[in-house]
Amino acid sequence: MGLFRAILDSIKRLFGIGDAPVLALQPHPVSARDNADEPALDDDDDADADADDNDDSLDQDATHEQANEAVEDAWGDLRAVIAKFEAEAIELAGVSLDDPMSFWSRASAIASAERAGSSTDEAARASGFDDADHWFRVRAYVEAKWSRRVERDDVVEIVFAEGFERARDRARGGAA
16 A cells, blocks of 8 residues: 555645645554553453454454555545546656556666666656656556556455556566
């Protein structure tokens, strides 16, 4: 989720939406027992062990549900950002949404130029973008478009589509 949070934060900053967190989990609820002034009497260890197991299960379910809600919120934010970019008709500078290699070859060229000492702005211009800001907007849009919401074993995640990841690996010289 860290990658998508960074993408969404960058996009929000580009639009001047603010610094509100995209993903914010609620703090762990404190039970009444945690706040009790006096320690609980423990005269039945087995009953307490069963109760603790049930409490742990409920806590895990609540945390799991909160995490899924946070991902769903991020997914909604991602969809809203895509709609905003499409409404603005963002210029993709030759990057094709249907060909992830067109994106990753540019990303690789920019990264190489930066490693060689160029600024991001210089590298972006050399790769056909107006400036670094234009590159960041195109990158955010393309990464958002290739993002997928998946649910496995009741866990909701946002991941890149396999074709996008394969293209990244090819651009980096890795396995296809």
